[in-house]
Each structure stands twice: as structure tokens, then as C-alpha cells.
Amino acid sequence: MPRITFPFGPQHPVLPEAIQLQLTCEDEKVVEVTPVIGYMHRGIEKAAEGNPFVNNVFLCERVCGICSFMHALTYCQLIEGLMNINVPPRAKYLRVFWSELSRIHSHMLWIGLLADALGFESLFMQCWRAREVILDVLEMTTGQRVIQSSCVIGGVRRNIDGELAKTVFNLLDEFKKQWDAISPVVQKDYTIRARTEGKGILPKEQAWELGIVGPTLRASGWAHDCRLLGYAAYGELGFQPVVEEGCDSYARTLVRVREVDQSLELAYKALNNLPEGEIAVKVKGFPEGEAAVCVEQPRGELFEYARGNGTPHLERLKIRTPTFANIPALLVMLPGSELADVPVITLSIDPCIACTER
């Protein structure tokens, strides 16, 4: 059988961002894949060296336009670790609240994109409509829909008082009502199952060996989630990772569906149990030494490493985003699949290329 190699992307209807997959096919079957990135590198690690460390919070937040809050949180935790800063308990709970809202709206965006990739337009619109409620809560509580800028080194910048909390609970109830109607469709719809079940298999052992993270790893049977480390207030709120054993695109969908429920529960819990007290402490001095942290982003583990030298500027800031770790999964998932399944399988790792390239 003759082989043909051709580009899939960087511009493709199913890819919201630019990545190219060089596919080699025998007839309609994919036999080889080479991912090509480099279309949207922004030099964020270089820029971070030139900024005073305090300003990097706002730079890191711009690594991603979806989970921006978690990028800021990770950087803040990194510097807090370097400088031995104790964050007030109230700020830790608020960080969990905003993190979980970020996870919900990221997963809702992804489920919508999956529906769109399958041609299920009404589900796509329902998902994104429900997501708007979460964005409204983010805007109401932080002042911004996308780049919230509510996390700072030493705590958070915004508080949620009793009156605002009541409005937030009403909106979360409204979201839950909409989501409860959407969720069974995503899990049971015949077309969704037909297009995702048994597609893009990532065997359990290979997922671990490749260093895969997040829902992609959990859908291959691993109970791995950085929230188990207990950062922010996760240790007090109690948490068990969502795990599926299917190893296919359907399992990855189910993990995200179940995580929307779990995140909603955590958001309610965090807001219901907000401790009294300050929301931030003052930061004095400059970072010195080395630190590394992991935070569970919607797409998986976000890893950051920093080295400070006692000056306002970091010597090195390294950011490893979850999609960067998950791209090698495509080298296992795609060979052997039908060409028509490539868009959905690629989407199933929830690729965020802006994050990946920084």
C-alpha cells in the first residue's frame, strides 16, 4: 500500500489554535504522526527574567486565556515557597473557589468544542451558554471575565462578602440546573459514543511512561491529580480524583464531565466554609534559592521551577504546561486510527497551544 504524508493544520476547523500534525497514511489509516509546533511562541520565560518578580504574576497569567487564574496561582505559590510566605486561610479558600470555576468553564468550553467537532451544534451552544454563567460569576467576583488578576503573591486581591456570596450561590444554582440537563446527553448520546468509544487508545502503562498528565492520564486509569498534594485549601476540603479505565476518547470525555460536578461541589464547599480574616499578607524582600511547584490545571499538571538570587529579578523561571506534556500522547493515540477520527482524537487531549508554546 503506498503511503502519503500531508499536513493536518496548523489551520483546521477543529483546532482553535495553531498546531500541525504531519500525518502519514496508508489509504485512510494513519500510520505515523509528527507534531510540529512553533506558530505562537511568545518568549514568556525570557520576558520573566526582565521583569521584577512581583510583576511576573500578571505575565504568567497571560500564558493562557482560559486557565489564567491557575497560572497566576502557580507562580504565586512558587514565589511564596521561595520566600516562606504564609498565605492567610481565607485567601487559600478563595483561591480554590476561583480555581474550580476556571476548571468548570474550561471543561464546558472543551465539551462544547467536542460537540462542535462532531457536528452537534445545539449541544455546543448549550454548553457555551451555561459556561457564560460561570464567566459572569468570575466577572462579578474578580472584576474580569478572562484575565482575573485576583491572585497576588501573599494572597488574593478581592474578597467575597456575605451579600455577594448570596448572588454567587444563586448563579451557581442556575448553572447547575443547566448543566444537569446537558450532562446526561454528553454521557449517553449515541453519536458521541460512536465517535469516541474505542478511539484514540492510550494504554495505562504507556500513559505513565510518556509523562502524560491531567484528565488524559486519569482516563487511562491513574488516580493522579496534583490537588492531592493539598495545596491552597484542597487538603482541608477533601478531594478524590475522578478516574476512568476506558483509555479512549470517551473515557477522557467522561472524566471531564464528572470533574465539572466535582468542581462545582468544591466551589460550593470553599465558599460555604470561608474562614474569617485577612486575604493577603505583605511581601518583603527578594526571592533567593530554588523552588518548584505543581498545580492541577483543567488540562493537567502545571509545573513551575524558579531560581532567585536575592535581587528583584529571577535568574530563571521555567514553565511546563500540561499540553506540552500531553502532545507525545498523540504519537500513541493516532497511529492505527482512521483519518476521519483524527480531529476528535486530537481534541480529546484538550490541546492548548498558547500554553504549550508560552
Add this chain to the structure above:
Amino acid sequence: MRDINIDKTELGFRVKELIDDKARFITATCIDEGEFFEVIYHFEKDSELVNLRTRINKEEELTSISSIILGAALSENEMKDFFGIKIKDIAIDFKGRMLLSEESPVTPLLKLK
């Protein structure tokens, strides 16, 4: 955080040892130390961060670990892009142009003398 300082010749062996022990590869970080590079391969073992650290002269060459962990290929290409560090036998070698385009500045994270 646990640090293991190793010689560059031990890298493949030590990585294999960690992988056989069910450690998970996270990423690799390169730091420009003036005369040499410090390269840190980060792993997770039983929820603990394990850093394999090695120092190499800027002219020296490191052997890729991507034959042991395919997932490390992107991290090693990134170090090549940003620092110009010499790494041989990377499973997929983008030759210093994975994230940087032909028009981009070369080795942007290398410190100026």
C-alpha cells in the same frame, strides 16, 4: 524535593533506574551558569519531586534520554532552542527550531557576557 547530582555519563543509567522504579518524567530545565550549563531532569516519585542534576561545559554534548522516555524529546528540543545546548540522539530532533522560527533570535535564554 530530592536532588541527585550526577555526572553526564551516568544520565541514561540513572534515568532508566528511576523509570524502572515507576517514577514519572515531568520536564527538563536548563540554566546558564556562565562557563557551563546546569541541566535538571525533573521526575515525580511517590508524590515527591526528584531532580537529576548534571553540569556540562558549554562545548560538551549530552546524550538524549528520549530513547528511554519518548516524552522527554520535546523538553530536550526546547533546551536546544533556548540555550543552544548540544544534545545528541533526540528521537524527534527539530534542530533548534521547535518553538523558534527561522526569523527568530537564536538561543534567547543564553546569558549575555
